[in-house]
Structures are given as C-alpha cells and as structure tokens.
Amino acid sequence: MIEWNGREFEGEDLRDEDFTEGELRDCKFVNCDFRHAEMKELQTHGCQFVGCDFSGALLNNSVHHNAAFVNCQFEAANLFVTELKGCKLTGSSFVEAVLTGVTIAGGDLSFVNLRSQDLKGQKLRGVRFVEADLYGCSLEKADLRDADLSRANLAHTKLSGADFRGAAMDGVPFENMDVRGAKLDMEQAVLFARAHGAKVD
Template identity: 90%
Template sequence: MIEWNGREFEGEDLRDVDFTEGELRDCKFVNCDFRHAELKELQTHGCQFVGCDFSGGLFNNSVHHNSAFVNCQFQSANLFVTEFKGCKMTGSSFLEAVLTGVSITGGDFSYVNLRSQDLKGQKLRGVRFVEADLYGCLLEKADLRDADLSRANLAHAKVSGADFRGAAMDGVPFENLDVRGAKLDMEQAVLFAKAHGAKVD
C-alpha cells in the first residue's frame, strides 16, 4: 500500500502505479498521467494535482481532504461514492464521468465542466461554481444555498425542487432556465423576472 508524504512529480507516467487504499499527504503532481489508474479507496490530504489526466481512472470510495485538482481531466473516470472535502477543482473536466454518490463539502468548483451530469439531491451548499459549465445538469432537489453560481451556465439544467436561496447568481442566463418548483430568494426572483422582460419597481 502506497504512503507518500511530500513527494513531487512532474510529467510522470503513473498509469501502472496501484494507489488502491493508499494515502498521499502534501504531495504535488504536475502534468502527470494517471489514465486508467487504480485509485480506489485512496485518501489525499493537502495534495496538488495540476494539469493531470485521470481519464478512465477508478476513484471508487476515495476521499480527498483540502486537495487541489486544477485543470485536470476526469473524462470517463469512475468516481462512485468519492468524497471531496474542501477541495479546489478549478478548470477540471468531468465529461462522461460517473459521479453517482459523489459527496462535495465546500470547496471551489469554478470553471469546471460538469455538462449533463447527474447531481440530483446533492448537498452543494456554499460550493463555488463561478462560471462553471452546468449545462443540462440534473439538479433536482439539490441544496445550493449560499453557493456561488456567478455567471454559471445553467442552460437546460433540471432544477425542480432545488434550493438556491442565498446563492450568488449574477450573470446567470435565467432566460434559458426553467425554475418551476425551485426555491428562490427575493433577489433571485427579481433577476429571473427581469430576464423575462418584466419591469420590477
């Protein structure tokens, strides 16, 4: 079982390394190749992954504490029941990834690509999604209270039952968002009304 502390790698091919049930603390990986790697039940603490490729990787039941995954690729990765606690995920892409049972506690998901992902019922309170691509996401009954959705792309997202109260939604194109059944605060309701041509005095 791998237990690395404070190690640094750049441009390394790590596809053959078995990280299953391993633990990484304060490690840094830059432009490393983790494609199809075994990362099941891995725990990371304060690690940095910059520009790494996790496409097809298996993250099942892994837990990440205050780690950063910046501009990383998770295409077709399996993140079943993965936990992200206070993580920085800015600029990463999750196209066609499996996010069933994913748990997100706080953190920064700004500029991420989560197009068409299923996040139904997720507790996403206080998470930063600034300019995130949430096009076509399933967000029914998701808790997005106090989240930062500034300029996020929510076009064609399904939000029935979602709770947006207290969330920053400046620049969200409400004209492309069906908010029927969603919970909005007064400021958000005004933004929605204005986007549909209403004059609010």
C-alpha cells in the same frame, strides 16, 4: 500499499502505480498521467494535482481532504461514492465521468465542466461554481443555498426542488432557465422576472 508524504512529480507516467487503499499527504503532481490508474479507496490530504489526466481512472470510494485538482481531466473516470472535502477543482472536466453517490463538501468548482451530470439531491451549500458549465445537469432537490453561481451556465438544467436561496447568481442567463419548482429568494426572483421582460419596481 503506497504511502507517500511530501513527494513531488512532474510529467510522470503513473499509470502502472497501484494506489488502491493508499495514502498521499502534501504531495504535488504536475502534468502527470494517471489514465486508467487503480485508485480505489485512496486517501489524499492537502495534495495538489495540476494539469493531470485521470481519464478512465478508478477512484471509487476514494476520499480527498483539502486537495487541489486544477485543470485536470476526468473523462470517463469512475468517482462512485468518492468524497471531496474542501477541494479545489478549478477548470477540471468531468465529461462522462461516473459521479453516482459523490460527496462534495464545500470547495471551489469554478470553471469546471460538469455538463449533463446527475447532481440530484446533492448538498452543495456554499460551494463556488463561478462560470461553471452545468449545462443539462440534473440539480433537482439540490441544496445550493449560499453557493456562488456567478455567470454559471445553467441552461437546460433540471431544477425542480432545488434551493438557491442566498446563492450569488450575477450574470446567470435566467432567460434560458426553467425554475419551476425551484426555491428562489426575492433578489433572484426579481432577476428572473426582469430576464423575462417583466418591469419590477
């Protein structure tokens, strides 16, 4: 079982490493290849992954504390019941990734690609989604209170029952949103009305 502390890697091919049930602390990985890697039940603490490729990786039931996954690829990766606690995922892409049962507790998901992902019922209070691509996502009954959704793409998202109260939504194109059944605060309701041509004094 891998137990690494404070190690650094750059441009390494780590596809053959078995990270199952391993533990990584304060490690740094830059432009490393984790494609199809076995990473089930891995635990990371304060690690940095920059420009790494996790396409097809098996991250089922892994737990990540205050980790940074910056500009990483998770295409078709399996993150079933993965826990992301206070993590920074800026600029990462999750195209066709399995996110069923994932836990996102705080953190920064600005500029991420989460197109068409199912985030139904997720507790996303206070999470940063600045300029995130959430096109076509299911956010039904999600708790997005106090989140930062500035300039996020929410076109064609499913929002019934979602709670946006207190969330920053500057620059969000409300004209492309169907907010029926969603909970908005007064400021958001005014922005929505103006986006649809209403005059609000």
